[in-house]
Amino acid sequence: xxxxxxxxxxxxxxxxxxxxxxxxxxxxxxxxxxxxxxxxxxxxxxxxxxxxxxxxxxxxxxxxxxxxxxxxxxxxxxxxxxxxxxxxxxxxxxxxxxxxxxxxxxxxxxxxxxxxxxxxxxxxxxxxxxxxxxxxxxxxxxxxxxxxxxxxxxxxxxxxxxxxxxxxxxxxxxxxxxxxxxxxxxxxxxxxxxxxxxxxxxxxxxxxxxxxxxxxxxxxxxxxxxxxxxxxxxxxxxxxxxxxxxxxxxxxxxxxxxxxxxxxxxxxxxxxxxxxxxxxxxxxxxxxxxxxxxxxxxxxxxxxxxxxxxxxxxxxxxxxxxxxxxxxxxxxxxxxxxxxxxxxxxxxxxxxxxxxxxxxxxxxxxxxxxxxxxxxxxxxxxxxxxxxxxxxxxxxxxxxxxxxxxxxxxxxxxxxxxxxxxxxxx
Amino acid sequence: xxxxxxxxxxxxxxxxxxxxxxxxxxxxxxxxxxxxxxxxxxxxxxxxxxxxxxxxxxxxxxxxxxxxxxxxxxxxxxxxxxxxxxxxxxxxxxxxxxxxxxxxxxxxxxx
Numbered sequence: 001x002x003x004x005x006x007x008x009x010x011x012x013x014x015x016x017x018x019x020x021x022x023x024x025x026x027x028x029x030x031x032x033x034x035x036x037x038x039x040x041x042x043x044x045x046x047x048x049x050x051x052x053x054x055x056x057x058x059x060x061x062x063x064x065x066x067x068x069x070x071x072x073x074x075x076x077x078x079x080x081x082x083x084x085x086x087x088x089x090x091x092x093x094x095x096x097x098x099x100x101x102x103x104x105x106x107x108x109x110x111x112x113x114x115x116x117x118x119x120x121x122x123x124x125x126x127x128x129x130x131x132x133x134x135x136x137x138x139x140x141x142x143x144x145x146x147x148x149x150x151x152x153x154x155x156x157x158x159x160x161x162x163x164x165x166x167x168x169x170x171x172x173x174x175x176x177x178x179x180x181x182x183x184x185x186x187x188x189x190x191x192x193x194x195x196x197x198x199x200x201x202x203x204x205x206x207x208x209x210x211x212x213x214x215x216x217x218x219x220x221x222x223x224x225x226x227x228x229x230x231x232x233x234x235x236x237x238x239x240x241x242x243x244x245x246x247x248x249x250x251x252x253x254x255x256x257x258x259x260x261x262x263x264x265x266x267x268x269x270x271x272x273x274x275x276x277x278x279x280x281x282x283x284x285x286x287x288x289x290x291x292x293x294x295x296x297x298x299x300x301x302x303x304x305x306x307x308x309x310x311x312x313x314x315x316x317x318x319x320x321x322x323x324x325x326x327x328x329x330x331x332x333x334x335x336x337x338x339x340x341x342x343x344x345x346x347x348x349x350x351x352x353x354x355x356x357x358x359x360x361x362x363x364x365x366x367x368x369x370x371x372x373x374x375x376x377x378x379x380x381x382x383x384x385x386x387x388x389x390x391x392x393x394x395x396x397x398x399x400x401x402x403x404x405x406x407x408x409x410x411x412x413x414x415x416x417x418x419x420x421x422x423x424x425x426x
Numbered sequence: 427x428x429x430x431x432x433x434x435x436x437x438x439x440x441x442x443x444x445x446x447x448x449x450x451x452x453x454x455x456x457x458x459x460x461x462x463x464x465x466x467x468x469x470x471x472x473x474x475x476x477x478x479x480x481x482x483x484x485x486x487x488x489x490x491x492x493x494x495x496x497x498x499x500x501x502x503x504x505x506x507x508x509x510x511x512x513x514x515x516x517x518x519x520x521x522x523x524x525x526x527x528x529x530x531x532x533x534x535x536x537x
Contacts, residue, residue, distance in 0.1 A: 007446055008442055008443055008446050012442075036441070036442050039442035039445075039446075040439070040440075040441070040442045040445050043442060043445035043446045043448070043449045044445055044449070044471045044500070044501075045471055046449055046453075047445075047448065047449040047452040047453065047471065048452070048456070048468050048469065048470060048471055048501065048503075049456070049468050050453060051449075051453075140443075
């Protein structure tokens, strides 16, 4: 897939959020049309002679002019916000009103409010994420379908239903609303899911997955930069994303094959992102809140700051997983904990921990469950058992990169090569 | 050297994403022309949706010049080339052609 250029994704989100506020959420599709038209005209113009320096400001000015035209053309045909309805009837009041709607101060929280609007409580988490992908990250229906290995029709349905629910709200979510706190935690969750889909997801396209991580991080930074949204949990979410994303460059080799944590070249990790993540982690420690994001960020920080695999502080990591299990009990978390136990106390103890996980049968289809068993059996020198687990994992692999990674492990069993850890999750 | 007007024609409207990737390629192509002394005038992109053809001195306006095609002129440039053959080679390398546009190449009339 050809990744979209640098302008489309960024500028579309900004313009769409502004125009949706200006036209009202019930006129979302009108706002979308105007954004597409604005961008199309800009790209055609800039093809002759280059992209101007202040392109963002120019695009917004162009969107404003189009909004004026739309109000003139549609003032009788369409319903706008009641407060706007009488203002747009006269040319005398229309222009100053629209100018005001596009003042920098009016524009500054638009994307944030759009993000909060997408996390409507009537929408399932996956629908919230799909809306964020579509409206704030500029992903089309087909791209989203590819990310989730879902059908275009299913994604289309999910998004159009989501937009209908948004439209019923009539205006973007107010950041001062009294249900701000629950909405913020829905936003955290959606951004976390967005990031995880990029980091661990099923899609085969490394470019797109890196882009998902980048977009999730961009939106998390947006939260950090806006006072009411910059809570301790927000800092933890941002920290987690930085510390994980920092390790993305070491996670695959030149041809895109996954590399297990133990074998990664740590000099390829992004030191700047690690520093940023650690700074966020520190800021997340103000206050008494200890969310799942705090714990996951702390675990990511342990890995990111160990200069060699052998220096990893497994004891502390096990402790953090123990706490994480009380906040968010899940077999995947328990599996990762078991792998840390194996590092700390040996593979037999790791296997015992895995056996003790309640609900582990829910991971039957998760390739890295079978792979984890394979790793530990291999380290116990039960090579045939290990091979059987790896073969099962290989059958479950969700994409080519996983398939190649697991096929290599099956081969390694022939050579008896041990020693991969942390659920073998690269 | 002679001058040639390139008239870019297209019969569909690409998506903004397509237009962005086209833009990036066009900028490279224009830069190359400029560097090699082939660009007399960048010209302009033209509005696809508005405009028309004036038919008579009373000012009757119709949509397009031709009945048989919906191609419209979406832009123009003025190119320097040593002859028609060379101008055609330059046009063939234009990313607009690769993305489905036509280029009408017209030599500027000389005495």
